[in-house]
Amino acid sequence: MHTIRLNIHDSIYEKLMGLLEILPQDKVEITEENIDFPAISFETAQQKVQTAINNIEKEKVTSLSQAIDSIIQN
Numbered sequence: 001m002h003t004i005r006l007n008i009h010d011s012i013y014e015k016l017m018g019l020l021e022i023l024p025q026d027k028v029e030i031t032e033e034n035i036d037f038p039a040i041s042f043e044t045a046q047q048k049v050q051t052a053i054n055n056i057e058k059e060k061v062t063s064l065s066q067a068i069d070s071i072i073q074n
Contacts, residue, residue, distance in 0.1 A: 001029075005033075017030075038072060048071065052067070
């Protein structure tokens, strides 16, 4: 079996689910996931990106995992 992850726009979600439901149930397993990302304002995101760009120019860089942890915690 193969696994895929799709991001589906709300406007076509029901149509896609209807299509998937007509497929043989022993051949397709549907698992819905709801992933909540921490919400930040546009201004905060813009500030974080600008800080990151400035740090690159100053050669003050961190690993990707450290950067992601920092973003999530703030």
